[in-house]
Amino acid sequence: MTGSPELLAAPTPLAQPIHPVLMKGNEAMAEAAIQAGCDAYFGYPITPQAEILEWMARRMPELGRTFVQAESELGAINMALGAASTGARVLVSSSGPGISLMAEAMSYMAGSELPMVLINVMRGGPGLGSIGPAQSDYFQATKGHGHGDYRVPVLAPASIAEAMALVADAFELAERYRTPVMILADGVIGQMMEPVDPTYRTPPRRSADWALTGADDRPPRAVRSLQLQPEALEAHGRRLQAKFATIAECEVRWAGEQLEDAEIVIVAYGTSARVARTAIERAREDGLRVGLFRPITLWPFPSAALSAVAADRRAILVVEMSSGQMLEDVRLAIDGGFPIFFHGRTGGMVPTPGDVVEAARQAWAATGPDDEPDPLSLIELGERSSVVTR
Amino acid sequence: MTTSTPDSRRRIYTRPQTLVDRSTHFCPGCGHGIIHRVVAEQLDEMHLTPRTVGVASVGCSVFLYDYLAVDVVESPHGRAPAVATGVRRVRPDAFVFTYQGDGDLAAIGTAEIVHAAARGEQISVIFVNNGIYGMTGGQLAPTTPLGERTSSSPTGRDARQAGYPIPITEMLALLPGVAYAARGSIADPAWIGKTKAMLKRAFEAQLAGEGFSIVEILSTCPVGWGLTPVESMEHVARDVVQTYPLGVLKDRPQARTANAPEG
Ligand SMILES: Cc1ncc(C[n+]2csc(CCOP(=O)(O)OP(=O)(O)O)c2C)c(N)n1
Ligand code: SF4
Numbered sequence: 001m002t003g004s005p006e007l008l009a010a011p012t013p014l015a016q017p018i019h020p021v022l023m024k025g026n027e028a029m030a031e032a033a034i035q036a037g038c039d040a041y042f043g044y045p046i047t048p049q050a051e052i053l054e055w056m057a058r059r060m061p062e063l064g065r066t067f068v069q070a071e072s073e074l075g076a077i078n079m080a081l082g083a084a085s086t087g088a089r090v091l092v093s094s095s096g097p098g099i100s101l102m103a104e105a106m107s108y109m110a111g112s113e114l115p116m117v118l119i120n121v122m123r124g125g126p127g128l129g130s131i132g133p134a135q136s137d138y139f140q141a142t143k144g145h146g147h148g149d150y151r152v153p154v155l156a157p158a159s160i161a162e163a164m165a166l167v168a169d170a171f172e173l174a175e176r177y178r179t180p181v182m183i184l185a186d187g188v189i190g191q192m193m194e195p196v197d198p199t200y201r202t203p204p205r206r207s208a209d210w211a212l213t214g215a216d217d218r219p220p221r222a223v224r225s226l227q228l229q230p231e232a233l234e235a236h237g238r239r240l241q242a243k244f245a246t247i248a249e250c251e252v253r254w255a256g257e258q259l260e261d262a263e264i265v266i267v268a269y270g271t272s273a274r275v276a277r278t279a280i281e282r283a284r285e286d287g288l289r290v291g292l293f294r295p296i297t298l299w300p301f302p303s304a305a306l307s308a309v310a311a312d313r314r315a316i317l318v319v320e321m322s323s324g325q326m327l328e329d330v331r332l333a334i335d336g337g338f339p340i341f342f343h344g345r346t347g348g349m350v351p352t353p354g355d356v357v358e359a360a361r362q363a364w365a366a367t368g369p370d371d372e373p374d375p376l377s378l379i380e381l382g383e384r385s386s387v388v389t390r
Numbered sequence: 391m392t393t394s395t396p397d398s399r400r401r402i403y404t405r406p407q408t409l410v411d412r413s414t415h416f417c418p419g420c421g422h423g424i425i426h427r428v429v430a431e432q433l434d435e436m437h438l439t440p441r442t443v444g445v446a447s448v449g450c451s452v453f454l455y456d457y458l459a460v461d462v463v464e465s466p467h468g469r470a471p472a473v474a475t476g477v478r479r480v481r482p483d484a485f486v487f488t489y490q491g492d493g494d495l496a497a498i499g500t501a502e503i504v505h506a507a508a509r510g511e512q513i514s515v516i517f518v519n520n521g522i523y524g525m526t527g528g529q530l531a532p533t534t535p536l537g538e539r540t541s542s543s544p545t546g547r548d549a550r551q552a553g554y555p556i557p558i559t560e561m562l563a564l565l566p567g568v569a570y571a572a573r574g575s576i577a578d579p580a581w582i583g584k585t586k587a588m589l590k591r592a593f594e595a596q597l598a599g600e601g602f603s604i605v606e607i608l609s610t611c612p613v614g615w616g617l618t619p620v621e622s623m624e625h626v627a628r629d630v631v632q633t634y635p636l637g638v639l640k641d642r643p644q645a646r647t648a649n650a651p652e653g
Binding site: 039040042066068070071072074075076078079080081082083084085086088090104105108112212213214215216217219220221222223224225226 | 439440441442443445446452453455458459460461462463464465466469472473474475476477478479480481484501502504505509
């Protein structure tokens with residue numbers, strides 16, 4: 001079977017396909033959004049996520065829902081802002097350069113507490129970079145995008161099935177906490193095809209007593225982020241921070257694999273985690289006990305869980321398709337006193353399992369009882385790995 | 391002989407229901423106050439308030455939600471037409487208008503206004519042209535007439551340095567998606583009345599599904615211009631209209647289908 005539109009165009013809109021189907025990541029995420037009850041999609045073409053836009057262009061009008069190809073990512077996300085302000089379930093998607101343009105409205109939506117799901121299918125940067133897969137927007141997703149003092153939940157799928165489930169979860173989180181939620185996928189997840197047994201989910205609708213539906217028999221409502229009085233803005237900020245604290249407490253997600261006896265713990269998300277999984281099998285064949293800690297929420301980062309998992313291990317190895325961005329959160333979680341190693345590929349390059357096994361082996365060797373690493377050194381490991389302590 | 395009793399007196403001038411009873415933050419002589427009132431009157435007369443979603447832009451009019459008793463969403467600077475597109479597309483029954491200054495609409499938001507118009511979005515745009523960036527302290531706007539002094543064109547707008555004023559409503563009127571485009575003014579009572587009629591026609595265009603409608607309103611910014619309120623009104627009526635002639639630029643009353651905008 002293929003992931004072509006025809007096969008997934010179920011005769012009744014919300015019917016569940018029965019068989020496992022081969023689906024392309026971008027199309028699977030788009031269909032998952034549709035099945036999750038997405039009312040409106042706004043986008044602008046960019047590789048490697050254009051299939052989301054194309055899928056929506058065909059499916060949404062077919063279902064009588066809203067699709068607009070906007071004049072830019074600025075246009076797209078501001079249409080999303082408008083649609084979301086009426087209580088609609090809204091999806092937008094893009095990749096690095098487009099996400100940068102969307103940053104402005106992300107900030108407005110966080111400030112005015114509007115739910116929305118935004119998919120970033122990451123490509124290589126900075127600048128126009130490349131169209132190859134990357135994980136170089138971690139900082140942007142978890143610490144950055146727009147201006148101001150806010151956070152946005154970030155979910156990172158490592159398979160197409162997981163991506164589909166996370167899309168539905170993202171809508172639910174977005175509405176529960178009245179916040180934009182980002183799905184941080186990469187070009188591999190977006191472009192690859194994988195057999196999936198689609199289990200779609202439509203999160204229940206919440207009553208939105210803030211939505212702009214016309215001031216008919218009720219006082220007028222405003223969706224706004226402007227608070228000129230410092231006291232008012234500080235109070236609003238405190239309320240937002242309390243919400244972020246709740247999210248950080250209740251919505252952390254991660255997955256562990258082969259951690260029980262692991263002496264080296266690889267920390268990786270998305271495509272890097274898939275590579276790590278293969279590397280772990282190979283390393284174990286060689287007698288190297290390696291396990292995987294896979295953050296699923298990048299914000300909130302599973303710091304407490306990682307810190308607990310890391311206790312009594314020999315070393316941590318962070319694998320990313322970046323020069324070391326999640327690495328900073330791993331360091332914060334471990335908070336010193338523990339050797340952390342890093343292996344990263346960038347620019348559209350994907351780490352190979354062989355490279356990861358080698359990095360794990362070197363981490364092992366560098367942390368032997370007779371061979372304590374110099375805590376202040378940054379030792380090149382192989383071509384692209386380096387020992388990073390604290 | 392009849393005596394005048396309270397019951398027999400006819401009330402001819404009251405606060406429109408949709409205009410909230412509070413004092414505004416606008417400077418004395420600012421055109422925004424008059425325009426808010428005219429918009430409120432028109433919404434009342436057409437019974438649109440209960441189904442209206444207004445889009446506030448960034449500029450002196452950002453507090454639209456404090457003065458008009460309608461649902462309002464605040465847009466990032468320049469993006470109001472995109473925000474309005476999102477609202478209108480998911481709420482086809484809503485009456486949707488944007489209220490934008492000239493910096494907002496004709497500088498930072500040029501792409502959004504052009505493409506909303508090109509798509510023929512069923513929204514009405516109230517475009518307040520005071521030829522200046524009021525909120526940030528009176529800098530040059532894309533609409534500032536040649537020779538006008540602003541805080542960022544201290545010797546007057548020089549085309550060689552700052553280019554020419556943009557007749558953006560004329561430009562938009564060229565687009566097939568635009569059903570109605572007009573330019574009014576609040577410089578004198580007669581034109582306030584005519585401008586209100588323009589708003590009526592623009593709102594009707596949206597209700598009839600004719601396409602995008604825009605009313606540009608020449609307004610005043612006495613503080614930014616360094617003029618008194620009365621001088622400001624005279625300046626609009628005498629000078630600004632030379633750059634921006636008043637009148638209806640386009641009126642395409644027949645309803646068109648989205649796929650055949652030019653019929
Ligand atoms: C992205 C961005 N850039 C700049 C500003 C600052 N700013 C606020 S209002 C404004 C211009 C407003 O001028 P105009 O649209 O003509 O409205 P007026 O205040 O004259 O009514 C600017 C530049 C901003 N809020 N956001
Ligand atoms: S600065 Fe100008 S536009 Fe702004 S409120 Fe004052 S007079 Fe009006």
